[in-house]
Amino acid sequence: RLGVELIGSDLDAIDKAEDRELFNQVCESIDLPISQAIACNSMEEVIKAAEELGSWPILIRPAFTLGGLGGGTAFDMGQLVEIATLGLRNSRINQVLIEESILGWQELEYEVMRDTADNATIVCTMENIDPMGVHTGESVVVAPLQSFSDADHQELRDKALALIRELNIKGGCNVQFAFNQFTGEIRVIEVNPRVSRSSALASKATGYPIARMAAKIAVGYTLDELPNPITGEGTTAAFEPTLDYVVVKIPRWPFDKFRTADRTLGTSMKSTGEVMAIGRNFEEAFLKAWASLEQGCPYPRPLTRADESEGEGMAERAHEQLPDSVLVDWLRIATDRRLGALLEAFRRGWSIEKVHEITRITRWFLQRFEHIAQMESDLVNMNIQPSSMDYNTIIRYKSHGFSDAHIADALNGFKPTGWKALPDHCNEENVMLRRHELNVHPRYRMVDSCAAEFAAKTPYYYSTYEPYQDDGIDHVPDLAKRNKQRMVAIGSGPIRIGQGIEFDYGCVHAVMAIRSAGMDAVLINNNPETVSTDFDTSDRLYFDPLTSECVSEILLREKAHGILLQFGGQTAINLAQPIEQRLKHLAGKGAEVQILGTSVDGIDEASDRERFEAFAKKNGLRMPNGSTGTSADDIRKAVDHIGFPVLIRPSYVLGGRGMEILSNEAQLEAYLKEAYLAPDKPLLVDEYLGHATELDVDAASDGEDVLVGAIMEHLEEAGIHSGDSTCFIPAQNISEDMLTKVAEQTKIIGLGLKIKGCFNIQFAIQGDDLYVLEVNPRSSRTVPFVAKSSGLPLAKIAANVTIGIPLSKQTIPKRTSGQICVKAPVFPFIKLRGLDPAPGPEMKSTGEVYGSDTSADIAYLKARLATEVPVASAGGVYLTVRNEDKEALVPVAEELFDLGFTLYATPGTADVLRSSNVEVTTVYRINERKHPDALDLMRRGDISFIVNVPTISGGAVRDGNMMRRLAVELNIPFVTTIRGARMETAAIRALIEKEIIPRKLEVHYDSKFL
Template sequence: MPKREDIKKVLLIGSGPITIGQAAEFDFSGSQACRSLKEEGVQVVLVNSNPATIMTDPEMADSVYIEPLDARIIEKIIEKERPDGIIAGIGGQTGLNITSELAEMGVFEKYGVQILGTPVEAIKNTEDRELFKETMLSIGEKVPLSRAVHSLKEAEEVVEELGLPLIIRPAYTLGGAGGGIARTKEELLEITERGLRRSRINQVLIEESVLGWAEVEYEVMRDANDTCIVICNMENIDPMGVHTGESAVVAPSQTLSDEEHQMLRSASIKIIRALKIEGGCNIQYALKEGDYRIVEVNPRVSRSSALASKATGYPIARVTAKIAIGMTLDEIVNSVTKSTPASFEPALDYVITKIPRWPFDKFTTADKTLTTAMKSTGEIMAIGRTIEESLLKAFKSLDIDSQLGIKRWDEPEIKTLLKTPTSERLFVIFHALERGMSIKEIAELTSINPFFISKMKKIVEMEKHIRTEELTPEFLREVKRMGFPDSRLAELTGKTREQISDFRHEEGILATFKMVDTCAAEFEAATPYYYSTYENTCETNSTDKKKILILGAGPIRIGQGIEFDYCTVHAVTALREEGIETHIINNNPETVSTDFDTSDKLFFEPLTMEYVMNVIERERPDGVLVQFGGQTSVNLALPLKKELKRRTDLNTVILGTDPEDMDLAEDREKFYLLMQELGIPQPEGGYATSQQEAIEVAKRIGFPVLVRPSYVLGGRAMEIVYDEIDLERYMKEAVRVSPEHPILIDDFLEAACEIDVDAVCDQKDVLIGAIMEHIEEAGVHSGDSACVIPPQSLSKEVLDQVRDLSLIHISEPTRPY
């Protein structure tokens, strides 16, 4: 059926601030939905409270409200804007919950607003745990034995009925918030109490344990004509008991038999039809020896939806928005191929691996145990021709200190960590295999399918060969096809990365690029994106146009969030306005920057020297922009400049602020000396590269002192230190975080006001965009402090001095700011 003509204006609700379990994926889906509706001539009213998003840009919607996501406030917006309809499932759990609240308040009926796409009844039947159970049983689908409870007394009764352990799942929550695994009665009561508080309807589902079963997800789409397709099936490497957002995931599923796949595919279509969901839907299964249970259905876009979109190239949020205004799958054109309809199911001729990014490098004392409640802040996605290649690229994409084969554990620790899942589990498996532990024993301890452990064993065995055999051209080609980066080969052979790279080039062993096109190359793709591998045929063709490569920020983590994706997307837009071909390299599947049509070419790759250079060698961009990808890309600036200078066959340069000037800002010693040279006042301080030097500086200044390493983001390893013992402890961590650069030690100014200044310089003029006054005193990181613009308590004299000092700081042509 054609688009509904009675729908002229649509309200979209965003997901609000980034929280655990609700990150950039909803900016991605919201932005895609906005563009999709505007393509059809529909006016869009958008409400969100997070300003660091693409979806809140003025040009993204016809009306943008940056307001608290509260049902009463949104009612006032509805009263003013009078939208014809609202789409519930675009803003994650927040949008879904508020839509349900507004419906219960009678707001939609009062103002004649239609709920488009998935109806409220479907939301209730999936989010209310008891209704969901009843609905599944009514269509003959199996769910774990369970009972919905509203009090601790009811929870106690369930123990007698179902025994222990038990899984607790609060209703109307995201990322497993408030839930968990109860192995004792005390844990059951504690988790239930927390879950009841978190649930919008004061309800938790307590269900029998399916711990150790395999977890499989199906991403499904349905339109009003009842046409259904399966977009993607994904298999968790971790078993049930670890939230899907916390588990490493591969797509397509690797260990399912065809019979199991067809069984779950049929069940998925049956479920989405029974629930009458219109648009995208995520269904999670527990699977064991041909038997399955339905764990959960999400009637909205989710982090898994974003992953499925990027894994397949199928724009789930875009299609969902069009279905919501009456269009059907056969009418919607696949925006990647520009020729096939959206009713064609995607096909994959590659393997993707997703690994979460946890904040435990920042919060070193936090509990690293993985459960049914999410703790990760983001994730990465890697693409390869084999699981081994995909896995190795995924580990390089994480941008963490630990890599495979680096960290060591003793045998008792290994067994404990294998049995109890933590953020280090995959690294522990690798080390256990190195020590000779059998695949069978690891599988029994972890409940991970032996297939995945055997793939890691192949990597371990290959590393042994690399250590002992001569790296001939034929052998080098083999290990590159498996996914080994040059840096790891250098470590294993005792050579430098440059030596490995030069040898590769001399032998003509170069990266080739393959397309992600939704159709496994069956149809020509108009807006494809790429991943690297080592095969004979390359599917990307370089143009003669002026082009610029932008380095993205990688996975979301504490201190490096959606704001850098915002910067990257705006940089692309600005360059395109000037007629410049833009390329992005990034590995975060949640973001707008990795949407298929944001840039002219997207490369889904690790943000490391080798993979960036592979893109540069293939595309020969005129320049590279590193200042939009946060600390990840800034850390690459100097090494990349040196490599480009070393490679005389390339004319690519780094644009914008020179990496040498970036180094002046990032290197604590150089920055300290620069401030002295410019006569800009700063706290009394010094810098140190060893524990003894740090103690001497601190004694000279006097405690407390503020200590900061170089080249870090979000205040990582930055602390106020009050005595010598504390300083000794600190130095061990700081040296590990930033071993090649000095640590700055300042006199800590107590009860001081902190001010942020944002400015830009074009080598001639300086524009100060904003002066921000922190509400908390100095000592609270600027990213954690509330602030106001313009300043409210600073005198004119202070503001004038701040402006003058800012102009001095960036007055030289390329001075960083």
């Protein structure tokens, strides 16, 4: 229609791969075995298909969705109807495949590349540890295949190549198989005719740039014409990668923040990110991957009753062993806890056969987990201190992935007080000192894609202690040949709630600035999904855990001059104190490293409540009344002094983890029951500022001057986490005098804390008063939004400051004007059942989208449409708000009625609207258990938009939660604030009455560094 040619795989190939019915026909035409399955386009067809299959469980696979959205495994008709309803709704062609279950079979993936001349190659093979029934994005994945014979591999390879040729795919694709380890049967599961999540993993596992090669093929190149970027001219892209190492990927789940969510893993993804690690054997790669997860302990620690209760500080239960019955459940049901449960089972002496019978995990992997448990047991029984460990013992454990902290804990008998509270003589530091005394350091091997058959040229490394000889292989270039200053940037680790891809943006731009300044940019990260882990982003890339041990060893090997911590989010900032404590030791070993940017003391002054309160008082800055406490009694006294409602949160966290607004004594006691209280981990208690407007400010300082990047106004009032708020640049409802005051206080804070580089401040405006809520002495998640909205490459500017280029010596681009930009959050509620979708002080969003225009309503509308939650244009609106907001709702309701919507409301809200002559239909509250209520109207399709401002009464909380959950499942938009209702209504009017015109960034500024 528009005269645009689709290059690469054509539409026919995509349809055959994504349409379940067509795909099955293709497989049958070339005699590839598939599971018995029936494509369905309605619920009647789904029920009929289930009857034809005749046995449970049944697998539901929606067509044309990502991450298994809307899919699942049904064990009875009720579950089938529930899952299939969601699947049909989320499929772009309203189609689901009803399929016989092959639960318990092994799942395998082949990443394949094919060109227009029919040259095809297998880029990477991958094996899922979790058996069929768990989405591959939710499974622990190992590359290359570990438990298969070469004959089995060759058979699967032939089938993968035959399938990609029959589908006529040009470029990269991912083929998934199921394998019955008892009978040898094979089933083709699906093909992704595109670059996928697995492609990113395969690219980082092999160094083969799949997306780049797919793009080259799409414009006409053939594989034999393209040089392999890993080996340069040594081989072409047609050369099949060969790995002489093991790669392990572990997903990162959000259940540490979402404790009420259903943790069961199935065919729909719930993880927010993943980590990858490389080792010379499975044990080494697995334990390095675990250390990369940043879950509080750098290894799978023994499980206790404290884990069952889910409270982080359940000290009284930390001494009680997890009951065997609970352990069996954690093994049988796939959840995020199963990995730790596997090791725990072998610590208790359970046999491989017993664990295999419960989990159906391949015996080869179970043997590896048993080996780790046996090695731990040997350490526990040694009865020695780190200073007595001999060279061979240390090498044995380090070559199997044991961190210094893991070794120290095992020597100490895994005391339940936690890995950071070990006695002085038996801790991570002393294991490191003994290791260094014996001159045991990791070697760094290059990811070369050819098992050293050809010379590799890519500066992409991983650490290993095996094989370990004095002349062992170390591929890092000779330091004597390098005369550039070496700056090490710390990446942001796995994507999780509060720490998303925005921080990788900062890392990449910091690296670009370092390289532009003529220095060597060295980057450490462990996330295969990021741009920073592309091997050509930095001068040298180390794919290793972001722990003080691994980072220290790389600083030592590089003889680094500086380390940048402020661009990797809280992951990097949390390394500041541990790295500072090791600087003297590193200097003694020849590495004179400086922590660049804001000093560790400056970071602590900004983050420590008492120190920052003293700073604020000294500089005339206003803060909400607050206090800190390290015991339950401290917290109760603080709340008594401040008065309800209060905002309570841990210190030194990102994404508002553990943050809640408490309104009464019962809520306080429930919070304290689960809270982790310790002298080094105080809780912060603040006065809750109701009806306040929150602002975010991103800025950069060089110690002499401050550059304010942008002042962002939040749509939602203070109390909703900034990461979950919709925000505007420029601010829309703030006076010029107040904006000037905000800028002045930003400069006072930046200069007073001696910040060098990026920082972020959160302010609140209540009436005419300006409050400082929080200062983050690092790059923030809004830095990319600021850059794209203002034209200021703030991350690059701040990175230049950290490496010694002051603001006065930099060319600062002219700030853009004339456009309004909106950042809107994207939430994972559709995949995380059991979670209340209402935003609050703890962050829940997993991403964000952007919209810009010359008017606020269109800019907001563009951002909202990008979230893929529809904007209503007709139908019914359900209204229920707390008493204090009922009058403010009236003009919103009037406008919605004027736009042609039918209004429904609960009795109290309806009475207020009628008294203002607004036509409305009264419906029952859900807890009245009369009909029709909101749930009835939603299920009938009568509701297209909901305004629900929650109250804290028990019945209203339950009603609101049920309604919001159903709204998520039915994809009905809802707002939970009056401000949000006003803006959504303006967007609805814009959708109905105005034209939406796309705008490109280049119209406003040079986007090269944005």
